[in-house]
Amino acid sequence: MKKYVQDFTVIANEKVNSDYFMLTLQQEAPLPEIRAGQFVEVRIDQAPDTFLRRPISIHDVDFVQHQLRLLVKINGTGTKHLSRISNGTPLNLVYPLGNGFTLTTGRALLIGGGCGLAPLYYLAKQLKQNGASITTIIGTRCQSMLFGLDQFQSLGDVLVTTEDGSCGEQGFVTQHSIFQQIETFNFLYSCGPEPMMKAIAKVARQHQIPCEVSLENMMACGIGACLCCVTETNSGHQCVCTQGPVFNINDLKNY
């Protein structure tokens, strides 16, 4: 797939909650083909502490308006700077990067923990187009950190877990009661903290359900040149930026 380096313009920067914000970016030319699970490398200008680009999942794509939406967690100085960016500011992107998810036509279970929801919305939209039925589990610390319910509800069933029990079932996503009927699903997709994805991989393997996870390794180039973002696979070290970020759990060594 062709990759581009292009300037977008920030047309909205909305605070989601204390930890997250949503950027809407637009460009004049039509967008290229973009697969669910792909990401962009954002150059962060005028932030002296930030040297490298930041890899960020594509949350949503609007091909009519030539818009991308990025759901971003404030993690460090780079993302903090991005969270304060004002409308009209140009943002330079290298995109679309990475491989993307495999789209099932069957019953899909999407499991997102925290920032892991970022790639799952565009995935849910693509799955819906593909004829799949969609159930999404959203896991957060507490109700005040919960977001994205409406948009996922428009595409299928949504289940919630919170660590403090303030909304939905109490506990981690993997403790949700839906896992008692896990064998009714044809494909599991997950993005979030590594322990969560590993727990889901274990369940998937027990029930022999295909499962893909999206990794978030630190990166420099995003295009397979620096070899910094590798993960251990059955065929050795592979770049998360080009061979991933989406991996079938059977290809990953520690899953």
Add this chain to the structure above:
Amino acid sequence: MITDLNVSIQQLSFKNPVLTASGTFGYGIEFEYFIDINRLGGIIVKGTTGQHREGNRYPRMAETPSGMLNAVGLQNKGVDVFINDIYPKIQHYDTNIIVNVSGSSIEEYVAVAEKIDTLNQIPAIELNISCPNVKQGGMAFGTQCAAAEKVVRAVRDVYHKTLIVKLTPNVTNIAEIAQAVENGGADAVSLINTMLGMSIDAETRRPRLSTITGGLSGPAVKPVALRMVWQVYHAVKIPIIGLGGITSATDAIEFMLAGATAIEIGTANFLDPQITLKVIEGMENYCQRHHVEHIKDLTGALLIETNH
């Protein structure tokens, strides 16, 4: 006036002085989406060893002020895979394709160089005696004059094209190492490789790299690199390829003024995949503004007041 951007390293001619640094540009293929590779003076492909190497464990990278640390550890598929699978895909490039040759013993360097010598479309190698991220070999050869000279001489005996030797800055006197390499038969030196550095996460009290230490690159190292190019320029007769933190045409011109015949762009490729072409255009522009007819005339053209 049209500026002549051509430069030469001994008998090898470059259409312009801009090359890409090993380990930052893959095999060129990764950048085909963004630039016309044929417009570059040369590309130096990923460090290639005798056997397949998996490299170091993740995490291998840490961002630092105006730079980054890496500890990739020469991950590559080995020279045979390069020759059989990669070379056929890149040999058509109309630019100088240079292979960075690495190893952990003199025998390995020699074996890889001998194999690369047979490839018609590879006019030069860059002998990497300066990798800080491998346990054996690598930088060990580049920090002692006798060892440096010995490995260069051994490779010189079997390699018949242009032999560039990449130097490490992690030495007390880089001029002496450059002289040793010149004595060993090198056609040119390139400098600097990364500087040994370290990064710690105070919150977790852990090193940020799996190897604890790694190689620092990016604008943070530029003043050191420039100083070393200038020192080496006054110590050897062979041409110098300068690198270390170049992110603009102005940076590149500074390296030429300090004594470099050509330059390499490394870490900046990660920030802007089109940076190489911008640097070439900017260098041409500089020459126009300064009425420089031949860019090669800038090499060592630093003006220093002597009447203090």
